[in-house]
Amino acid sequence: MIRVTGGTLRGRVLPAPIPAGVRPTSSRTREALFSILGQDLAGCSFLDLFSGAAVIAIEAASRGAGPVVAVDRAQVSLSAMHTNVAAVGAAVEILMGDVSRLGERVLPADIVYLDPPFADEIGGWIAKVGHLAKEVLVAEARTGAEFPAFAGDLPLDRVRKYGESSVGVYRR
Numbered sequence: 001m002i003r004v005t006g007g008t009l010r011g012r013v014l015p016a017p018i019p020a021g022v023r024p025t026s027s028r029t030r031e032a033l034f035s036i037l038g039q040d041l042a043g044c045s046f047l048d049l050f051s052g053a054a055v056i057a058i059e060a061a062s063r064g065a066g067p068v069v070a071v072d073r074a075q076v077s078l079s080a081m082h083t084n085v086a087a088v089g090a091a092v093e094i095l096m097g098d099v100s101r102l103g104e105r106v107l108p109a110d111i112v113y114l115d116p117p118f119a120d121e122i123g124g125w126i127a128k129v130g131h132l133a134k135e136v137l138v139a140e141a142r143t144g145a146e147f148p149a150f151a152g153d154l155p156l157d158r159v160r161k162y163g164e165s166s167v168g169v170y171r172r
Helices: 027-037 055-062 075-088 122-132
Strands: 046-049 068-072 092-096 109-114 133-142 154-162 165-171
Touching: 027 055, 027 133, 027 154, 027 165, 046 055, 055 068, 055 075, 055 092, 055 109, 068 075, 075 092, 109 122, 122 133, 122 165, 133 154
Parallel strands: 046 068, 046 109, 068 092, 109 133
Antiparallel strands: 133 165, 154 165
């Protein structure tokens, strides 16, 4: 069972089961992430790539971000995303698509959250989507992954480890 960790939806349970093959971001990592980004994201657009069950997108919307867009290509993930967003009434737009082929379907956002499968090379994904982040890009990868020095024109600000996950924060 996953609960929203902060904002107006804090404590609400996300009812959709985690789809097979999806690794949800732990509550510890989510709390740390929003400690870094801030608890009040009003006025910030937010893009959640490889959204899985839309947990991070819902957390961002709960803290006032908007518009919030969640992207995934797996049908099972899209079903979980729709269920969770509807259950808590979060203002999240859900898009089906391959992150590497988004093109004109998504606009750059103030904050981009990137959480590809741990088996993927994080540096390649950062190179592909770094240009979508106007102010901040947060990338989650397996602990020990190498984060490049830049995401687009955003320099790497910090890397934090949370168990099996590492989070790289790129900030203007």
